Amino acid sequence: MRESKRIAVVSTLDTKGEHAAFIERIIEKRGHQAVLMDIGVLGQPAISAAISRQDIAQAGGADINTLVAARDRGKALAVMATGLTVVLTKLQRDGLVDAVLGLGGGGGTAVACAAMRALPIGIPKVMISTMAASSKGPAYVGTRDIVMVNTITDIIGMNPILRGVLSNAAAAICGMAEGGAKGGNLREAGGRPTVAITAFGVTTTAAMSCHKLLGDAGFDTLIFHANGTGGRAMEELIDEGVINAVLDLTTTELADELCGGQLSAGPQRLEAAGERGIPQVVLPGAMDMVNFTTPETVPSKYAERRFYRHSPNTTLMRTTVEENAILGRWVGEKLAKSKTRPVLILPVRGFSEYDKEGGVFYDPIADKAFMDAAIKALGDRGDVVCLEAYINEQVCAETAVARLISLVSTHALEARQTK
Numbered sequence: 001m002r003e004s005k006r007i008a009v010v011s012t013l014d015t016k017g018e019h020a021a022f023i024e025r026i027i028e029k030r031g032h033q034a035v036l037m038d039i040g041v042l043g044q045p046a047i048s049a050a051i052s053r054q055d056i057a058q059a060g061g062a063d064i065n066t067l068v069a070a071r072d073r074g075k076a077l078a079v080m081a082t083g084l085t086v087v088l089t090k091l092q093r094d095g096l097v098d099a100v101l102g103l104g105g106g107g108g109t110a111v112a113c114a115a116m117r118a119l120p121i122g123i124p125k126v127m128i129s130t131m132a133a134s135s136k137g138p139a140y141v142g143t144r145d146i147v148m149v150n151t152i153t154d155i156i157g158m159n160p161i162l163r164g165v166l167s168n169a170a171a172a173i174c175g176m177a178e179g180g181a182k183g184g185n186l187r188e189a190g191g192r193p194t195v196a197i198t199a200f201g202v203t204t205t206a207a208m209s210c211h212k213l214l215g216d217a218g219f220d221t222l223i224f225h226a227n228g229t230g231g232r233a234m235e236e237l238i239d240e241g242v243i244n245a246v247l248d249l250t251t252t253e254l255a256d257e258l259c260g261g262q263l264s265a266g267p268q269r270l271e272a273a274g275e276r277g278i279p280q281v282v283l284p285g286a287m288d289m290v291n292f293t294t295p296e297t298v299p300s301k302y303a304e305r306r307f308y309r310h311s312p313n314t315t316l317m318r319t320t321v322e323e324n325a326i327l328g329r330w331v332g333e334k335l336a337k338s339k340t341r342p343v344l345i346l347p348v349r350g351f352s353e354y355d356k357e358g359g360v361f362y363d364p365i366a367d368k369a370f371m372d373a374a375i376k377a378l379g380d381r382g383d384v385v386c387l388e389a390y391i392n393e394q395v396c397a398e399t400a401v402a403r404l405i406s407l408v409s410t411h412a413l414e415a416r417q418t419k
Helices: 017-029 053-059 064-070 073-093 106-116 137-141 160-178 201-216 229-239 253-259 272-276 321-336 364-378 394-417
Strands: 006-011 033-038 099-104 125-129 147-150 194-199 220-225 245-248 280-282 289-292 307-311 314-318 343-347 383-387
Touching: 006 017, 006 073, 006 106, 006 160, 017 033, 017 099, 017 160, 033 053, 033 073, 053 064, 053 073, 064 073, 073 106, 099 106, 099 160, 106 125, 106 137, 125 160, 137 147, 147 160, 194 201, 194 229, 201 220, 201 394, 220 229, 229 272, 245 394, 253 289, 253 321, 280 321, 280 394, 321 343, 321 364, 343 364, 343 394, 364 383, 383 394
Parallel strands: 006 033, 006 099, 099 125, 125 147, 194 220, 194 245, 245 280, 280 343, 343 383
Antiparallel strands: 289 314, 307 314
16 A cells, blocks of 8 residues: 655645645545645635644744735745745654645745755655746756746636646656655665766766776765756755765866856855865866857857857857966865865866867866966865876776775774774
8 A cells, every 4th residue: 555645735825725725635635645834925825724824934933914014025935935944844854744845936936945945855846836937947946856847827716727737746746755755865874985076078988987986896976067056066965964075077167156157156166075074086177168058148258269169058168377277276275175185186188078189178278277276276285196188088087086985995994093
């Protein structure tokens, strides 16, 4: 017999009570329990909730009647987002919620997704939203595994399209909950140690080699696409303690941070592993490029620079000597602050498939500017290995993995000695 699951249904029950009730019936027909959570701040709820809007507002530090009377939508949404996060994370932590389904427009989506982003990876999360197909969609998802479902029509009244969308989304969250994911499964006792690897199209060969070598050595690898979101997700998971070591193979997000590219992971990129004190090997891939989408998205100040159209939606810009010197200093300074001694591996003949000899971004002077600055900034706070190869040659992967395994062994020995 299928185990019954508790599925939180989050919505504004004053404006979308009809739709929440429709979803509740589908969930319960499948043998599960719908836990209605009301985040409305306008009129009276159309249906009752297991977790009332007063409960949620109170958890956010306010009284619902005061919020309603103030008619300050921005403040009300902030309070409800805080309160929902407090309530929902406690319910999940206590084993009282197995999955979450949100339903809303712009405000409801912002509140529900803020709470979903606070839940562990692996907990099923579905957001039915009028904003799913908008340019803001990625901001709602952030670095978490939230499934966005586009409503097509507005969530006002019922119509055949909306009824189908709600039915499919309700069935999806039930199926995900039935799948048995508990979230936080990276922390399972007795599991293989986890190594985070960053990758990009132009460093994929190296990432695949490192993945195989580490797998053969008994590690699980988590490979993050260095597209801004990937780098942020990796840094967050390191902070959460679910990653044991890092092989940072592609630090290109720092170039986007410096030059205003579209794949920045923020100024804190390349800091979590050092702060956490876990083994860290950095092989700075794709430092020869800044990422834009179509040519029209490139700022006019860069009009005279060297570009390459990687794909119809990806325009790459070559970094300069001056930019690489700054980037090298950034990398060296960040690594110098690490609590454990890091290893910096420098591929002398190229940071990517494009700046090796004969490549469209070949510029050994710019590459050298990065390496010289990184070595100087790191000083004696870490080990530097210079390889006469470009990043996708097998020797780079073999050297990086060997040095990382050595760091992991040393780290484990030191941990045992301090017990």
